[in-house]
Amino acid sequence: MKSHLPKLLVVSLLLIFFINCKKSQNTESETQNSTPKLRGETSEPTEKHFAIVIHGGAGTIKKANMTSEQETAYHEKLQEALNIGYAVLEKGGTSLEAVQKAINVMEDSPLFNAGKGAVFNSAGKNELDASIMDGKTLNSGAVAGVSHIKNPINAARIVMDSTRHVLLSGKGAENFAKQYGVILVEDDYFHTERRYNQLLKAQKKDKVSLDHSAFNTHELIDDHKYGTVGAVALDKNGNIAAATSTGGITNKKYGRIGDSPLIGAGTYANNNTCGVSCTGTGEYFIRTLAAHEASNLMQYKNLSLQESFENVIGQIDDLGGDGGMVGLDKNANIAWYFNTEGMYRGYKKSNGENVIQFYKK
Ligand code: ASP
Numbered sequence: 617m618k619s620h621l622p623k624l625l626v627v628s629l630l631l632i633f634f635i636n637c638k639k640s641q642n643t644e645s646e647t648q649n650s651t652p653k654l655r656g657e658t659s660e661p662t663e664k665h666f667a668i669v670i671h672g673g674a675g676t677i678k679k680a681n682m683t684s685e686q687e688t689a690y691h692e693k694l695q696e697a698l699n700i701g702y703a704v705l706e707k708g709g710t711s712l713e714a715v716q717k718a719i720n721v722m723e724d725s726p727l728f729n730a731g732k733g734a735v736f737n738s739a740g741k742n743e744l745d746a747s748i749m750d751g752k753t754l755n756s757g758a759v760a761g762v763s764h765i766k767n768p769i770n771a772a773r774i775v776m777d778s779t780r781h782v783l784l785s786g787k788g789a790e791n792f793a794k795q796y797g798v799i800l801v802e803d804d805y806f807h808t809e810r811r812y813n814q815l816l817k818a819q820k821k822d823k824v825s826l827d828h829s830a831f832n833t834h835e836l837i838d839d840h841k842y843g844t845v846g847a848v849a850l851d852k853n854g855n856i857a858a859a860t861s862t863g864g865i866t867n868k869k870y871g872r873i874g875d876s877p878l879i880g881a882g883t884y885a886n887n888n889t890c891g892v893s894c895t896g897t898g899e900y901f902i903r904t905l906a907a908h909e910a911s912n913l914m915q916y917k918n919l920s921l922q923e924s925f926e927n928v929i930g931q932i933d934d935l936g937g938d939g940g941m942v943g944l945d946k947n948a949n950i951a952w953y954f955n956t957e958g959m960y961r962g963y964k965k966s967n968g969e970n971v972i973q974f975y976k977k
Contacts, residue, residue, distance in 0.1 A: 665967060666948065667849065668848070670846065671895055672845050697719070697845075710851050711856055719845055726810070729863045730861040733843065735814060735868075738867050741763060741803070742807075743762070746771070747877045748776055749891075758878070759793070762790055766800065774798065845862070846942060856885045859893065860877075874902070878902060880905045881898070881901050897938055910928050914945070921943055921944070921945045921949055921951040933955045
């Protein structure tokens with residue numbers, strides 16, 4: 617009798633082979649479903665570096681115009697902001713918390729055009745804007761045109777965490793923030809002599825300006841300093857966050873909203889590419905969608921973060937705008953670029969680097 621054993625063996629082996637193939641296909645599609653990848657994503661960050669980069673605004677920041685006391689004051693405040701953000705990251709905290717805390721330091725200082733040191737609008741009022749973005753989920757929150765919130769970035773964070781919305785403005789934003797225990801202040805909290813004098817000077821220039829309809833920000837800002845603050849961080853889990861807070865620009869029209877509270881214009885974060893915070897003539901950063909444009913250039917054109925910043929500021933320069941941007945990518949590479957005389961800026965990284973600079977090199 618002829619044995620059927622070899623045939624049976626071959627059939628069984630083939631069966632086992634097919635079952636295994638099917639299993640591995642399923643596992644693959646389950647993995648893809650549970651962790652959706654965004655377009656352009658290539659690989660996970662290999663090193664667990666963490667870092668924070670901040671700015672305190674761009675403009676005509678020249679060594680010749682600064683006293684050594686002023687230099688020290690800016691240096692100390694930027695270092696304090698970096699240290700506070702860095703400490704959050706070092707303890708394993710999130711990049712969101714790090715950028716928020718770093719910004720709070722600068723918002724509470726009269727040196728910067730955010731929070732306490734916010735500039736005045738044409739009606740002699742302060743209207744503040746801020747935004748924050750989580751590069752892991754692309755969740756974002758922002759407030760615009762608020763006049764009584766001590767730390768607008770905190771309100772932006774609550775909008776992100778506790779609503780289905782991205783941007784709340786004016787009184788509505790203030791009432792909402794109040795319900796969540798955000799500190800509200802009277803009008804006079806933002807009244808600093810320095811900013812008020814800047815408004816008076818700007819208004820004087822406006823009177824002699826021939827074309828009142830032309831919105832020339834260079835005419836409006838007496839010392840050409842924007843002073844907005846921003847922070848971008850990468851935490852130990854590879855998550856990037858970015859945030860920006862501002863008083864806008866001196867003598868801006870009542871109700872004007874700049875780039876800082878607009879996700880994609882003044883602020884953007886995406887774990888697959890980079891985090892960005894901008895400062896400068898907001899209208900140009902809105903028109904170029906500057907922060908998102910930098911991310912796109914990395915994602916679709918394969919540019920480095922530094923190259924993408926140079927490209928975006930080039931576009932802004934061509935349109936007649938000025939300012940700068942700071943950011944970092946998923947591998948903790950830091951970049952900054954500006955077409956003004958200077959930009960208050962600094963970064964601190966887990967590899968020990970700690971840099972603070974003001975002027976063009
Ligand atoms: N970008 C801000 C705005 O246009 C101003 C600044 O950067 O200081 O509101």
